[in-house]
Amino acid sequence: MGVDSRKMAFWAFIGSECLLFGSLIATYLVYKGRSLVGPYPHEILNIPFTSFSTFDLLMSSLAMVLALAAVQRGDMKQGKLWLFVTALLGLVFLGGQFWEFSHFLHEGLGLTTNLFGSTFYVLTGTHGAHVTVGVIWLLTLWIQAVRGKLGPKQALTVEITGLYWHFVDVVWIVIFTVVYLIQ
Amino acid sequence: MSEHGAGAAHATTGTYLRIAAILVMITLIEVGVFYVPAFQSVLVPLLLFLSAVKFTLVVMFYMHLKFDNRFFAFLFGGPLLLALVVIVSLLLIFYGAVRLRTGT
Amino acid sequence: MKSWLTTTDHKRIGLLYFWTAFGFFLIGGLEALIIRAQLVRPDGGLGVSAEMFNQLFTMHGTTMIFLALMPLSAAFFNYIIPLQIGARDVAFPRLNAFSYWVFLLGGLFLNASFIAGPLFGADRLSVAPDAGWFGYANLTSRQFSPGPNVDFWLLGLQILGIASLAAGFNFIVTILNMRAPGMRMLRLPLFTWMALITQFLVITAFPVITVALVLLMFDRFFGTHFFLPAGGGDPILWQHLFWMFGHPEVYILILPAMGIVSEVLPTFSKKPLFGYTVVVYSGVVIAFLGWSVWSHHMFSTGLGPIADSVFAGTTMLIAIPTGVKIFNWIGTLWGGQIRFTTSLLFAVGFIAMFIIGGLSGVTHASAPSDLQQTDTYYVVAHIHYVLFGGTVLGLFAGMYYWWPKMTGRFLSESLGKVHFWLTMIGMNLAFFPMHFSGLLGMPRRIYTYPAELGVARFNQLSTIGAFLIGVATLIFFWNLLRTRWQPANAPANPWGGATLEWAMSSPPPVYNFTVIPTVASRLPLWQTERHAPMVALPAEPPAPIHVPGGSWWPMITALGLPIIAIGALAHLIPIVLAGAAVVIVGIYRWAYEPFEM
Numbered sequence: 054m055g056v057d058s059r060k061m062a063f064w065a066f067i068g069s070e071c072l073l074f075g076s077l078i079a080t081y082l083v084y085k086g087r088s089l090v091g092p093y094p095h096e097i098l099n100i101p102f103t104s105f106s107t108f109d110l111l112m113s114s115l116a117m118v119l120a121l122a123a124v125q126r127g128d129m130k131q132g133k134l135w136l137f138v139t140a141l142l143g144l145v146f147l148g149g150q151f152w153e154f155s156h157f158l159h160e161g162l163g164l165t166t167n168l169f170g171s172t173f174y175v176l177t178g179t180h181g182a183h184v185t186v187g188v189i190w191l192l193t194l195w196i197q198a199v200r201g202k203l204g205p206k207q208a209l210t211v212e213i214t215g216l217y218w219h220f221v222d223v224v225w226i227v228i229f230t231v232v233y234l235i236q
Numbered sequence: 237m238s239e240h241g242a243g244a245a246h247a248t249t250g251t252y253l254r255i256a257a258i259l260v261m262i263t264l265i266e267v268g269v270f271y272v273p274a275f276q277s278v279l280v281p282l283l284l285f286l287s288a289v290k291f292t293l294v295v296m297f298y299m300h301l302k303f304d305n306r307f308f309a310f311l312f313g314g315p316l317l318l319a320l321v322v323i324v325s326l327l328l329i330f331y332g333a334v335r336l337r338t339g340t
Numbered sequence: 341m342k343s344w345l346t347t348t349d350h351k352r353i354g355l356l357y358f359w360t361a362f363g364f365f366l367i368g369g370l371e372a373l374i375i376r377a378q379l380v381r382p383d384g385g386l387g388v389s390a391e392m393f394n395q396l397f398t399m400h401g402t403t404m405i406f407l408a409l410m411p412l413s414a415a416f417f418n419y420i421i422p423l424q425i426g427a428r429d430v431a432f433p434r435l436n437a438f439s440y441w442v443f444l445l446g447g448l449f450l451n452a453s454f455i456a457g458p459l460f461g462a463d464r465l466s467v468a469p470d471a472g473w474f475g476y477a478n479l480t481s482r483q484f485s486p487g488p489n490v491d492f493w494l495l496g497l498q499i500l501g502i503a504s505l506a507a508g509f510n511f512i513v514t515i516l517n518m519r520a521p522g523m524r525m526l527r528l529p530l531f532t533w534m535a536l537i538t539q540f541l542v543i544t545a546f547p548v549i550t551v552a553l554v555l556l557m558f559d560r561f562f563g564t565h566f567f568l569p570a571g572g573g574d575p576i577l578w579q580h581l582f583w584m585f586g587h588p589e590v591y592i593l594i595l596p597a598m599g600i601v602s603e604v605l606p607t608f609s610k611k612p613l614f615g616y617t618v619v620v621y622s623g624v625v626i627a628f629l630g631w632s633v634w635s636h637h638m639f640s641t642g643l644g645p646i647a648d649s650v651f652a653g654t655t656m657l658i659a660i661p662t663g664v665k666i667f668n669w670i671g672t673l674w675g676g677q678i679r680f681t682t683s684l685l686f687a688v689g690f691i692a693m694f695i696i697g698g699l700s701g702v703t704h705a706s707a708p709s710d711l712q713q714t715d716t717y718y719v720v721a722h723i724h725y726v727l728f729g730g731t732v733l734g735l736f737a738g739m740y741y742w743w744p745k746m747t748g749r750f751l752s753e754s755l756g757k758v759h760f761w762l763t764m765i766g767m768n769l770a771f772f773p774m775h776f777s778g779l780l781g782m783p784r785r786i787y788t789y790p791a792e793l794g795v796a797r798f799n800q801l802s803t804i805g806a807f808l809i810g811v812a813t814l815i816f817f818w819n820l821l822r823t824r825w826q827p828a829n830a831p832a833n834p835w836g837g838a839t840l841e842w843a844m845s846s847p848p849p850v851y852n853f854t855v856i857p858t859v860a861s862r863l864p865l866w867q868t869e870r871h872a873p874m875v876a877l878p879a880e881p882p883a884p885i886h887v888p889g890g891s892w893w894p895m896i897t898a899l900g901l902p903i904i905a906i907g908a909l910a911h912l913i914p915i916v917l918a919g920a921a922v923v924i925v926g927i928y929r930w931a932y933e934p935f936e937m
Contacts, residue, residue, distance in 0.1 A: 054517045056305050058431040062513045064308040068315035069505065069543040075319025076551035076581060079326045080566070089572040104267050108260060111290075115256040118298050122249060164562055168572045171564040175555070193928075212300075219298045223291050230287035234270050235280055307516075315544050318631060322548075326580060329635070329647055 063213050067220050074224050077179060078231060081172040088167035094236045097160055099153070106149045107229045113142035114222045117215045127205045133198045136211075139218065140191035143184055150181045173232065180228060183221050190214055247297055255297050262286050346890030348433035349850060353440050354419030355746065360444055361411035362820075367451065368403035369813060371396050376770075376806040379799050382791040393787035394470035395489070399450075401473030402493065405593065406500050407447040409727065412735050413596035414443075417511055417535050419746055423841035424529045426520025426859060428852050428885075431513040434894045434930060439507040441898035446499035449902045453492040460488050469493035472785065474586060475556070477567030477578035482560045488909055491560065494553045495905040501546045501553075502901065508542035511535060520840070522859035526620070529839045529862075530613060533620050534599030537627045541588045541595075544631070549585035552578060561908070576641055583634040591630040593727060594694075595623060597734025598665060601687045604737045605669055607837045608684035609676025612863055615668040622661035622668075629658040639707045640714050648707040655705035662698055666691060681835070682756030686737035689764055693729025697722055700775065717795075718778025724771040728809075733763070736816070741835065743820075748828030748846045755819040762812035770805025773798035838863035843877055851885040854878045888935060897926025 054061070120135030154174070162170045194214055197203040203211070266286050269275045275282065296302040301309055347353060375396050378388040388396070418436065422429055430436050453468040460467055470489045471480045480490045515528070515536045528536075555566040556578070565571020567578045606613045613619060632654040635643055639651075669691055678684065700722035704710045713719060736759075743751050777795035789795060833842035842865055844853055854877050857864065861871040900922030907915030 054305070054307065054519075056307070056517060058513045058517050061308070061311070061517055062431065062509045064311040065509050065512050065543060068312050069508075069547050071312070071315045071319040072322070072544050073547035073551060075322055076548045076584075079323040080551070080555065080577065080581075082323065083326050083330045083574075083577060084572070087572050100267060100270060104263060107263055111256065111259045111263065114294060114298050115252060118252045119249065122252070164558075165564050165571075168565065171558070171566060171571075175558060175564075179554075216299055219294050223294050226287050226290050226294070230266070230283050234266060234283050314540075318544055321631075322584065329580070329643065330574075332644070332646065 057209055059209065059213060060216075063216055067216065070220065070224075074176075074179070074227070077172075077176045078227065081176050081232065084168040084172050088169045090167050092157075092160060092162045092166070092169070094169060094173075094232075097157055097162055098233050098236070099156075100233060102149070102153065103229060103233050106146055106153075107225065109142050109146050109149070110222045110225050113139050113146070114219050116142060117218045121208070121211050121215050124203070124211045125205060125208045129198060129204060132203070132211075133195060136191055136195040136198060140188050140195060143188040143191065143218075147181060147184055147188065150177065150184075176232070177228060180221070180224055183224070187214075187218050187221055190217065247300075247303070251297065255293050259290055259293060262290050343890060345895055346437075346892050348429070348437050348888060348890055348894070350418045350422050350429050350433065350436060351746070351847065351850075353436055354415050354417075356440050357411050357418055357443070358415035358746075360440075360447070361408050361415060362817075364403055364407035364447055364451075365409075365412065366813070366817070368400050368408050369810060371400035371403065373806055373810050375400060376803040378787060379789070380803040381799075382789050382793075382796050384788045385803075388787060390787050391470065392465065394472075394785070395454075395465070395468040397785055398469045398472055398493070399454075402450065402469060402497075403447075404727070405473060405589070406497065407443075407450070409593050409731050409735070410504065411443055413535075413538075413593075413731075414439075414507060416531070416596065416600070416735075416738055416742065417507070420742060420841055421511065421514065421532050421535055422518070423745075423844075423848060423852060424532045424839050425515060425518060425523055426840050426853065426857050427514065427518040428856075429888075430510050431518055432510050433888060434891050434935060435506050435510050436894075437891070438894035438898055439503045439510070441895045442499060442503035442506070442901060445898055445902045446496055446503060449499060449905055450492060450496035453489065453496075456488070456492075462487060467492065469496075474582055475578075476582075477556070477559075477575040478569070480556060480560070480578075481568055483568075490556075491909050494556055494560075495908055498550065498553055499901045499905060501550055504542050505546050508539040508546070511539045512543070515539075520856050520859055526617060527859060527862045530602035530616070530619060531596070531599035534595040534602070534623050537623050538592050538595045541592050541627050541630065545585045545588035545592070548581055552581035552585065555581075557908075561911075576638070579638050579641065580634070583637045584631075586637065587634040588627075588630050590726070591626060593731050594734075595626070597690065597731045597738075598623070600734045600738040600741070601669060601690050602665075603837075603839070604683050604687040604741050605672045607741070607835050608679045608681055608687075609673050610679075610836070611672055611676040612838070612866075612868070613668065614671030614674075615664075616862065619665055619668050622664045625661040626658060629654060629661070633658060636705060636707075636710070639710045652705055652707045656702065659698065659702055659705070666695060666698075681740065682751070682753055682760055683737045683740035683835075685757070685760045686733050686740065689760065690730060690733040690737060693725055693733060693767070696772075697725030697727075697729055700725065713778060715784050716778035717774040717782045717784060720784055721771050721774035721778060724767070724774070728767055728771070736760075736763075739820075742841075743823070744830035744834045745841055745846045745848075747823060748830045749823040749826045750830055750834070751819050751823060755815060759812050759816045759819065762808055762815065766805045766808030766810075766812055768805065770802045770809060773801045773805075777802075833865065838866040840864055843874070850887050851881065854881040854885075891930070891933060891935060893926050893930035893933060897923055897930060900924075900926060 116135050116139040120132055120139055123129070123131035123135055164170055164174045191214060194203060194211060266283055269279060269282055295312070301312065344352065344356070374386065374388065375393070378384055378386045378393060450469070454465060457464045457466045467488050469492050471485055471493065475490065475493060479485060515532055519528070555564075558564040559566050559568060565573040567573050567575050569575065602613055602619060633651055635647060635651040636655045639648060673688070700718065704713060704719070704722060740751050740756055743749070777798040780795050781793055782789055782795045789799075830846040832845050834846070840857060840859070843857065857874055857877060859874070861868060864874040867873050900919045903919030903922060904916050905919075907913065907917070907919055
């Protein structure tokens, strides 16, 4: 077909991940409103806080796209900067998740407390695990760049990293709407 | 050989920034819709629509799908559509059944 | 030996898959024979306990589906596809090796459960998976399945799922991106087409069972209630998620065999496949519709009239493209110059047996009639007609067809004919009576049955049939082994096939083709109305061809997965972390290893 094999493989992988997250979201939605005991979503979800997390992840996608553009044109100084910023924003997101989870636990919503807890933590936890992998991936690339081993010849690698990162962002867009905003 | 969209059909930094601004604005609108009671009746479709717009913008521009080989859109779009159908089917089966049994 | 551990050559990986899968096929067969020996008499012919019986039928199903049939298909995907598309290897050779090692380790992990009892303070032979190959909730809950049996099952399947997914991505990219010049999609050999469609099913269906197994794992390990009514969960959700995977899975099982039949029939009829395009589109439609029928496995769960009707309708629809293929196969044979080789016999046997299995399938499609059939031996008849009469016979056709290409040696045709006829008699004797015992009310998964049910005679016939299959299979095994001592003198194209795998020597050189061919037709090696046969490829490559070396990292990375699983089984986090570390280090070393295609 004349396209890069790695890129095609990665789009296939992203397609398959749609089914992974789709099944988790379906489980969440099927069990919505069926918790036998509280806490319930409207009592515990913090929209302002989560909006900030959403904003953070959206900005990280911007940073990613700027990083790729920089690497593609050979500007490794900018490339390094934006790769690091993307990873940093990812870490901020993870920090926020960590804070949110601790807060919920404190408020009495644990993994096994009710169906809301179970479906919420498994769905957002799986997403968070994906973000974690992404941050490690980004930092690996950043270290490569710092060592002078990343350049425009590796633009495809950075592009694929970007595809992964944006996908993780896009899944969050869905989760934010379906879990937090549509209660 | 790698093929990212031909140079001419490539988004610029300016485009990326504009899209980021739109994404932020839409998020603000979503949150606003959430809080304003007047929108409660159309909350679900409106939010689904707005988030779909965000989703599409990120996929088309940040993930470059608009400018890339159309086959990638199939590789992604097919399973995405399937996932949506799966979600809707399960909801219909679980909530449709409830409605039938309770007669509401 | 080391070269086999580090190989990234698709041909070697194909052979590794073949022998490993065949070994598991024999194990699964042994489990079946014990089941049949037990059921030969109402009160139990062997005195097998109920608990042991549960492990036997669970492992028989799980082994046959995940460790035998899928990997046997994978053996052919690996060996044949790059050759058929005119490529030197798959898109990601190391990922390909990784898939094999993960499969082997997953299979060993699952079967280790047979001897792991004492490690859990239990008897030997007591902790193998025992909740059915489909693990229905809430039988699988910690409450009703307290031992490690179900943990072995869910962890083993997760490992195997990774192997399948990786191979799925690999072959999709290979088939789409690495075809020789001129090999347009509608010139692809049918086997490669069906394999491509299968991989799309794999990458969409396996994530769903991954989620289902994760949710089950959380219920069992962490106390959630995803499938447990006590906490508000619904066991039916498991069935939905499982069958959303499970139904596409059966098409994953049958499409490759259909692809093989679509190769074998033209070769031995000296006629092109009748209606090539229609057969391709039928495969696509089957895959597509295969996603729409899952709840026909759940007609007895109270879905309600609307859901029942919808799924009955979609299930009936899927008979259409299947029927279309059957007519096209018959059309291929019609008027052909037929050579009755063993391979052809198995392909024709496939058609006949699959029709029978398809017919019982159509009776399942009607929700009311299925209500009588479901959970009885009628279903066991159906699944074995389609999976044994279909997939297994198709795979045998492929083995007799491609063995000379893969090893340079022929399988004995006389032994092959014995194998074929014994198998046909055995399988019909084994499975046809099950239609009757099922309709008379014999449930599935029981280790004894009441004499008053009147199914004893049918069970006796089934048991005799099963042992005949056993004998036939051993004859085949002997046939395979004895080729080792034969001269490797098979020519490049012993059967006069039309497709590219027959273009070079048997077996092909390590680099597959001296020169990548340019393809001008669907049948490159044949004289057709519009095309002369492809010019013979040179005997030696014009310039040295670089062949990538092997790599340790696929195998080493794969090793991390069962370590994680063992840690989870033993509830020991340090071992889980150690396994994860192996995987992570493996991936990094793999990524940074210089590896040139």
